[in-house]
Amino acid sequence: MLRIRLVEEEIARRYAAQQMRCPVHLSIGQEAPAAAFGFALTAEDQALSTHRSHAHYLGKGGDLNAMIAELYGKATGCCGGRGGSMHLSDPRAGFLASTAIVGNSIPLGVGVALAQQLRGDKTLTCVFFGDGATEEGAFYEAANFAALRQLPVLFACENNLYSVYSPLSKRQPASRDLCVLAEALGVPAVRVDGNDALAVEAAAEQAVAAIRAGGGPRFVECTTYRWREHCGPNYDDELGYRPEGELAAWQARDPLPRLARTLSLTEADQQAMAAEIAAEIGLAFELALAAPYPDASTALDGIYRTELAS
Amino acid sequence: MSREATINAAQAINEALHLAMAQDEHVLKFGLGVDDPKAIFNTTAGLQERFGAARVFDTPTSENGMTGIAIGAALAGMRPVMCHQRLDFFLLALDQLVNNAAKWHYTFGRPVPLTIRLIMGRGWGQGPTHSQNLQAWFAHVPGLKVVMPANAADAKGLLLSSIFDDDPVVFLEHRWLHFAQGEVPEGDVRVPLGKAAIRQAGDAVTIVAASYMVVEALHACRALEAAGVHCELIDLRTVKPLDWDTVYASVRRTGRLLALDTGAATGSIAGEIVARASMDCWSALKAPPLRLALPDCPEPTSYGLTRQFYPGAEEIVRCIGKMLGLPSLPLEFLPQRHTHHDVPGVWFSGPF
Numbered sequence: 001m002l003r004i005r006l007v008e009e010e011i012a013r014r015y016a017a018q019q020m021r022c023p024v025h026l027s028i029g030q031e032a033p034a035a036a037f038g039f040a041l042t043a044e045d046q047a048l049s050t051h052r053s054h055a056h057y058l059g060k061g062g063d064l065n066a067m068i069a070e071l072y073g074k075a076t077g078c079c080g081g082r083g084g085s086m087h088l089s090d091p092r093a094g095f096l097a098s099t100a101i102v103g104n105s106i107p108l109g110v111g112v113a114l115a116q117q118l119r120g121d122k123t124l125t126c127v128f129f130g131d132g133a134t135e136e137g138a139f140y141e142a143a144n145f146a147a148l149r150q151l152p153v154l155f156a157c158e159n160n161l162y163s164v165y166s167p168l169s170k171r172q173p174a175s176r177d178l179c180v181l182a183e184a185l186g187v188p189a190v191r192v193d194g195n196d197a198l199a200v201e202a203a204a205e206q207a208v209a210a211i212r213a214g215g216g217p218r219f220v221e222c223t224t225y226r227w228r229e230h231c232g233p234n235y236d237d238e239l240g241y242r243p244e245g246e247l248a249a250w251q252a253r254d255p256l257p258r259l260a261r262t263l264s265l266t267e268a269d270q271q272a273m274a275a276e277i278a279a280e281i282g283l284a285f286e287l288a289l290a291a292p293y294p295d296a297s298t299a300l301d302g303i304y305r306t307e308l309a310s
Numbered sequence: 311m312s313r314e315a316t317i318n319a320a321q322a323i324n325e326a327l328h329l330a331m332a333q334d335e336h337v338l339k340f341g342l343g344v345d346d347p348k349a350i351f352n353t354t355a356g357l358q359e360r361f362g363a364a365r366v367f368d369t370p371t372s373e374n375g376m377t378g379i380a381i382g383a384a385l386a387g388m389r390p391v392m393c394h395q396r397l398d399f400f401l402l403a404l405d406q407l408v409n410n411a412a413k414w415h416y417t418f419g420r421p422v423p424l425t426i427r428l429i430m431g432r433g434w435g436q437g438p439t440h441s442q443n444l445q446a447w448f449a450h451v452p453g454l455k456v457v458m459p460a461n462a463a464d465a466k467g468l469l470l471s472s473i474f475d476d477d478p479v480v481f482l483e484h485r486w487l488h489f490a491q492g493e494v495p496e497g498d499v500r501v502p503l504g505k506a507a508i509r510q511a512g513d514a515v516t517i518v519a520a521s522y523m524v525v526e527a528l529h530a531c532r533a534l535e536a537a538g539v540h541c542e543l544i545d546l547r548t549v550k551p552l553d554w555d556t557v558y559a560s561v562r563r564t565g566r567l568l569a570l571d572t573g574a575a576t577g578s579i580a581g582e583i584v585a586r587a588s589m590d591c592w593s594a595l596k597a598p599p600l601r602l603a604l605p606d607c608p609e610p611t612s613y614g615l616t617r618q619f620y621p622g623a624e625e626i627v628r629c630i631g632k633m634l635g636l637p638s639l640p641l642e643f644l645p646q647r648h649t650h651h652d653v654p655g656v657w658f659s660g661p662f
Contacts, residue, residue, distance in 0.1 A: 082417045107375045111382020141375020305421040305476035308504030
């Protein structure tokens with residue numbers, strides 16, 4: 001979790017240099033679910049995510065150097081520069097992909113789970129998405145099918161209350177409870193404090209155990225909050241789309257010091273961890289900056305797997 | 311060819327599915343109604359009984375979600391074959407098709423071996439939302455392959471190739487062609503994707519067609535033959551990627567081009583053929599190329615309104631006559647229509 005925070009703070013710090021020439025959606029403030037689900041899953045389990053995917057990729061064990069290089073559009077990026085921040089992938093870590101259209105990786109995850117069930121292996125698929133995606137038809141369609149076929153899929157919903165600048169209150173009725181919604185679709189659901197890493201981990205492990213036992217899909221709603229702007233490196237509270245004091249209240253619930261307290265980490269422990277991570281991050285950026293861009297002559301390559309004549 | 315009788319294209323599609331599923335356990339077949347008593351116009355008959363409900367299954371009415379699920383399954387090593395009884399319903403799934411299936415290999419470098427069968431209606435009051443021929447839409451999206459068989463043998467051979475291709479294929483079945491009888495080789499005989507077929511050789515005019523327009527063009531070519539005009543008829547079979555070599559070679563030989571389309575004229579495949587042939591074969595052209603497509607208008611439902619809606623063999627003959635300056639048109643050699651204009655044959659009595 002600290003590693004995710006420090007990586008994203010470094011992205012934010014360097015973004016103004018205009019060398020990462022793609023949109024970035026940072027998870028600063030809402031890292032706990034990514035880290036906790038990452039712990040609950042194995043490398044053989046698959047995960048998919050959204051436009052805001054750095055945290056999920058890293059939490060699942062995705063390669064840091066390949067991610068930073070991807071943000072810089074370099075040939076050494078995890079997609080060779082073809083995806084950017086919103087399309088990350090590391091098959092070795094079981095992070096299948098993130099996609100940029102709200103809700104559209106949810107059916108993909110359910111399809112992967114269908115294949116897992118047909119093969120009869122014990123792996124599962126975890127799909128990360130936000131509260132906005134629960135308003136997409138793709139979510140209902142995919143969750144319905146997952147419940148129908150009792151597929152091994154874990155729906156990990158990070159409810160950070162906002163879809164870009166639009167608050168949940170303008171998008172869903174006040175009486176709406178996302179867990180009740182999931183239950184109505186036939187997916188057992190639980191809500192957890194998404195800024196309490198250990199609570200999320202416990203909920204994730206329970207869900208994973210139930211799925212592995214053949215219990216079908218599970219839905220975990222993690223209530224949390226994005227500190228910075230929807231897209232980009234800055235804070236944007238001055239725009240006034242969030243009530244005054246809301247950000248401060250959530251910052252007071254920062255998941256990092258909370259976990260440090262629970263784990264009784266000393267200041268020295270934390271500094272040592274941060275120093276180790278900083279070295280790793282420094283190297284990732286150094287490598288990314290030094291790496292070549294993919295050759296412009298390759299821009300039209302790979303449209304198809306099997307090229308046809310003519 | 312040990313088979314004595316001909317079979318129709320719907321039966322040929324059914325054979326292809328049986329063969330593919332027997333050959334590769336990763337082939338899945340799903341879509342609304344695949345196991346119902348009508349079995350998608352009998353194209354999916356017997357599949358569930360033979361291969362089980364895990365691999366052959368009915369689905370929720372969730373076009374977009376199920377397409378995403380098919381893509382996910384394909385990414386995880388399966389070869390799903392989806393189907394929709396009308397293309398028009400599949401428009402709900404364009405997000406998954408365009409944003410995920412088409413882009414995946416380019417972006418992530420991993421294959422999406424997915425086939426999506428879409429049936430396009432015509433006549434019998436199918437009307438504005440049960441008869442759209444949107445091949446040009448699909449062809450416009452980089453990363454998709456778009457296949458349009460015009461006869462029973464190709465329906466089987468192209469479907470087999472589509473299923474075992476590692477890219478997402480939109481397989482467009484014209485409903486009237488389901489009834490097309492033909493000799494179909496037994497066994498796993500594949501027709502390569504991306505290769506057009508010359509259905510009739512000739513030197514007067516190159517006619518380029520796909521799907522049902524190949525049938526109308528064949529009638530026109532036979533009538534013109536009787537008048538001593540030998541047209542070359544190219545059946546595209548795959549409209550994306552398109553076999554430009556075959557088209558250009560023919561246009562350079564004949565110097566004249568008529569492009570046909572089952573879809574609306576603006577932005578059509580036929581329009582693309584006219585554009586590219588004009589750019590690349592200009593000096594070989596002896597006459598301005600022509601295009602015959604549907605009007606830029608939704609298909610009307612009424613029997614009365616559809617009477618002159620679809621261009622067919624007669625309009626093709628008239629186009630060729632105009633292009634060649636024929637003093638008279640051999641319309642008397644066209645097959646006489648023994649049935650209503652809105653059905654493929656006298657035996658068709660609806661409902662869809």
